Amino acid sequence: MTSFSANQLQDMATQFGFARVGVSRAQPSDYQDQVNSWVEAGHHGTMHWFERNMDKRLNPSLLHEGSLSVISVSLPYLPEAADALANANDGERAMISRYALGRDYHKLFRKKLVQLAQAIETELGPLGHRVFVDSAPVLERELAQRAGLGFIGKNCMLIHPDDGSYTFLGEIFTTADLGEYGEPVSANCGSCTACHKICPTDAFLADGRLDATKCISYLTIEHEGAIDEALRPLMGNRIFGCDDCQIICPFNRNPATATLDDFSPRHNLDTATLVELWQWREDQFLNRFEGSTVRRSGYERWRRNLAIALGNGPSDVRVIEQLSTALSGDDTEMVKEHIEWAIAQLQSPNYEPAALPLTRFKGYKPTKE
Numbered sequence: 001m002t003s004f005s006a007n008q009l010q011d012m013a014t015q016f017g018f019a020r021v022g023v024s025r026a027q028p029s030d031y032q033d034q035v036n037s038w039v040e041a042g043h044h045g046t047m048h049w050f051e052r053n054m055d056k057r058l059n060p061s062l063l064h065e066g067s068l069s070v071i072s073v074s075l076p077y078l079p080e081a082a083d084a085l086a087n088a089n090d091g092e093r094a095m096i097s098r099y100a101l102g103r104d105y106h107k108l109f110r111k112k113l114v115q116l117a118q119a120i121e122t123e124l125g126p127l128g129h130r131v132f133v134d135s136a137p138v139l140e141r142e143l144a145q146r147a148g149l150g151f152i153g154k155n156c157m158l159i160h161p162d163d164g165s166y167t168f169l170g171e172i173f174t175t176a177d178l179g180e181y182g183e184p185v186s187a188n189c190g191s192c193t194a195c196h197k198i199c200p201t202d203a204f205l206a207d208g209r210l211d212a213t214k215c216i217s218y219l220t221i222e223h224e225g226a227i228d229e230a231l232r233p234l235m236g237n238r239i240f241g242c243d244d245c246q247i248i249c250p251f252n253r254n255p256a257t258a259t260l261d262d263f264s265p266r267h268n269l270d271t272a273t274l275v276e277l278w279q280w281r282e283d284q285f286l287n288r289f290e291g292s293t294v295r296r297s298g299y300e301r302w303r304r305n306l307a308i309a310l311g312n313g314p315s316d317v318r319v320i321e322q323l324s325t326a327l328s329g330d331d332t333e334m335v336k337e338h339i340e341w342a343i344a345q346l347q348s349p350n351y352e353p354a355a356l357p358l359t360r361f362k363g364y365k366p367t368k369e
Contacts, residue, residue: 097241311342
């Protein structure tokens with residue numbers, strides 16, 4: 001098998017909409033101790049899938065037997081028309097993580113990775129490969145860092161100095177030795193700690209270390225059941241994910257934007273009010289989120305998150321009426337617990353809407369160092 005240069009590989013990847021591509025050796029993780037201690041401390045919460053196949057997660061060559069190289073690619077998802085700050089400080093509107101505004105990226109990304117692998121095989125011959133898009137125990141950020149696609153920042157995100165962090169990551173594991181491996185990106189966060197300061201729930205344990213059980217993305221997407229009452233007021237209007245630690249990052253001042261229309265906002269999700277979304281019935285939720293990442297979490301969690309957000313918003317008699325009416329509806333007891341909490345919040349004589357996280361740093365402009 002012959003090899004080709006990094007520039008040739010980049011040109012090929014660009015044809016499929018990828019922003020960056022790089023190659024790393026399929027060698028054991030440098031983060032084994034950190035990953036094991038993180039899990040042992042329970043900081044992964046109820047994401048029990050993270051505990052399974054840990055040997056494969058920490059050693060890529062075990063995940064796809066005989067792998068010698070890993071091709072990592074990044075795909076921008078931030079819709080150009082969707083301001084990353086949209087709705088962030090508007091308590092009446094829903095804040096949905098920018099990656100979830102459009103179509104589910106899994107199938108789309110996987111299809112493009114398969115096409116890239118086929119294009120490489122046309123040039124080099126059979127790769128003996130397997131593609132992954134958030135579908136197996138893969139430490140994708142470390143692999144991408146090794147391949148030169150960026151560095152892992154203090155907010156645990158993979159950051160490229162020019163592209164920022166609004167990108168999906170995917171991998172092609174191959175038994176071929178592709179030779180020209182990526183070089184580490186020299187940039188880093190310097191003394192900037194904006195992401196830690198902005199986090200509403202103080203979820204960061206240290207630089208590059210997160211307690212998922214306090215992270216709003218985990219709480220709104222992964223966590224089943226009731227959410228701790230102490231955390232509810234801190235969630236503001238975040239109903240699916242949280243981008244605060246990315247929004248505040250100086251490397252995201254001029255981030256790479258999506259090259260695919262599939263990631264454009266659907267059903268006005270980038271401007272929707274909480275009340276509008278609260279009125280969606282389950283059949284509407286399922287229909288409108290067909291082919292969407294949001295649908296994966298289910299209607300129950302959707303309603304739970306909306307109830308909390310409404311309870312954090314402006315006190316409005318119409319909102320209280322809608323919440324009260326829902327108590328006699330078909331919502332589960334778990335959701336009704338959150339509805340009752342929201343009503344109690346809004347009816348409290350001393351109630352003030354939750355301070356939305358980004359207002360704490362109004363005008364704050366961190367600098368790259």
